[in-house]
Amino acid sequence: MQHIIDRFISYVTVDTESDPNSETTPSSKKQLVLARNLVKELKAIGMEDVTMDRKGYIMATLPSNVEHEVPVIGFISHYDTTPDFTGANVKPQIIENYDGKDIVLNAEQNIVLSPSYFKDLLQYKGQTLITTDGTTLLGADDKAGITEIVTAMEYLIQHPEILHGKIRVGFTPDEEIGRGAHHFDVEKFGADWAYTMDGSQIGELEYENFNAAGAKVTFKGKSVHPGYAKGKMINSMLLASKFISKLPKKEVPEMTKGYEGFFHVTGITGSIEESTVSLIIRDHDKKLFKKRKEFLHELTAKFNKKFKKQFGDDIAIIEIKDQYYNMKEKVEPVFHIVKIAEKAMKKLDIKPIIKPIRGGTDGCQLSYKGLPCPNIFAGGHNFHGKYEYVPVESMQKAVEVIVKIAELTADKK
Ligand SMILES: [Zn+2]
Numbered sequence: 001m002q003h004i005i006d007r008f009i010s011y012v013t014v015d016t017e018s019d020p021n022s023e024t025t026p027s028s029k030k031q032l033v034l035a036r037n038l039v040k041e042l043k044a045i046g047m048e049d050v051t052m053d054r055k056g057y058i059m060a061t062l063p064s065n066v067e068h069e070v071p072v073i074g075f076i077s078h079y080d081t082t083p084d085f086t087g088a089n090v091k092p093q094i095i096e097n098y099d100g101k102d103i104v105l106n107a108e109q110n111i112v113l114s115p116s117y118f119k120d121l122l123q124y125k126g127q128t129l130i131t132t133d134g135t136t137l138l139g140a141d142d143k144a145g146i147t148e149i150v151t152a153m154e155y156l157i158q159h160p161e162i163l164h165g166k167i168r169v170g171f172t173p174d175e176e177i178g179r180g181a182h183h184f185d186v187e188k189f190g191a192d193w194a195y196t197m198d199g200s201q202i203g204e205l206e207y208e209n210f211n212a213a214g215a216k217v218t219f220k221g222k223s224v225h226p227g228y229a230k231g232k233m234i235n236s237m238l239l240a241s242k243f244i245s246k247l248p249k250k251e252v253p254e255m256t257k258g259y260e261g262f263f264h265v266t267g268i269t270g271s272i273e274e275s276t277v278s279l280i281i282r283d284h285d286k287k288l289f290k291k292r293k294e295f296l297h298e299l300t301a302k303f304n305k306k307f308k309k310q311f312g313d314d315i316a317i318i319e320i321k322d323q324y325y326n327m328k329e330k331v332e333p334v335f336h337i338v339k340i341a342e343k344a345m346k347k348l349d350i351k352p353i354i355k356p357i358r359g360g361t362d363g364c365q366l367s368y369k370g371l372p373c374p375n376i377f378a379g380g381h382n383f384h385g386k387y388e389y390v391p392v393e394s395m396q397k398a399v400e401v402i403v404k405i406a407e408l409t410a411d412k413k
């Protein structure tokens with residue numbers, strides 16, 4: 001277990017925060033510091049064909065050790081951390097044999113990780129937790145995933161009696177700013193399918209995510225002196241607020257869960273002459289997703305119809321852009337890849353928690369690029385902030401899941 005802890009700490013103590021304002025890949029140069037270390041480490045443990053391209057995408061191979069034909073599988077993680085919270089000078093704390101009580105992360109600043117607020121903590125009583133010192137994030141998202149993949153590969157190399165096919169490993173930059181899959185060379189990776197090790201609590205297995213689109217509605221107005229405005233002025237801000245009031249009231253993020261989709265207003269700007277409403281549309285169901293987009297188009301058309309005479313032109317203009325799609329469509333035709341992961345967990349006495357993701361993953365983009373890619377737990381909790389923590393036992397279990405998936409995939413039966 002100490003080995004996993006040491007490896008994990010060697011990753012999280014290197015700052016790899018990605019930068020949404022940068023145009024380059026990787027978005028921040030500092031990510032390459034860890035990337036270069038990872039390349040060295042992959043070579044050192046005995047991985048073959050270790051490559052890093054100019055954009056920081058790392059790939060490596062563990063060759064098959066069986067005679068018969070086995071599908072090539074891949075395991076993928078990202079080494080950047082979110083720009084939402086600082087990842088510089090991470091000072092991990094190790095809590096052995098957790099007693100189920102409050103954990104003081106930082107006495108000076110009175111920052112406490114408490115099970116009365118974070119109830120999930122209680123399921124890890126008696127385990128070893130790695131936490132922050134209350135001033136940074138931890139980076140278990142997704143350096144736990146990297147730790148697990150490297151450790152699993154090392155284990156397979158040291159245990160040649162465990163039979164497996166060819167395994168590909170991929171580490172990416174910039175996942176946290178939505179670009180992790182953008183430059184991922186699926187052809188070069190050459191796997192039949194893969195798993196991102198990027199979920200949260202032990203047992204998580206995900207192959208459904210939202211269909212996602214972003215919309216921008218621009219309202220035109222007419223500015224006239226308010227004292228002489230009767231019948232002449234059109235205040236675009238009032239149009240914008242009316243538009244928002246016509247959206248289904250209960251279909252918003254704060255009132256939905258599970259498979260329930262929503263409209264989410266993300267921004268409003270306005271003046272009398274012009275206002276814009278930005279929103280995002282999310283739904284797991286493809287048909288409902290389409291309907292939601294149609295609803296916005298129809299609503300916009302209604303506004304135009306109503307004001308055509310007065311304004312003389314379209315008063316509202318809508319632009320909708322699809323962002324990503326539910327990977328379910330790409331995973332269902334090869335559903336055995338989910339079944340194998342499920343079976344691996346069950347064999348290790350881990351209860352699979354299969355639930356739809358209310359968001360997207362790199363795996364959904366990869367699935368649409370031709371690499372079906374469900375998501376598996378990496379073990380951490382409370383990502384993107386100072387309360388982030390990871391139980392070492394969960395990381396150990398994730399290592400075992402990777403090994404077991406490799407084994408089951410090569411199983412002739
Ligand atoms: Zn992640």
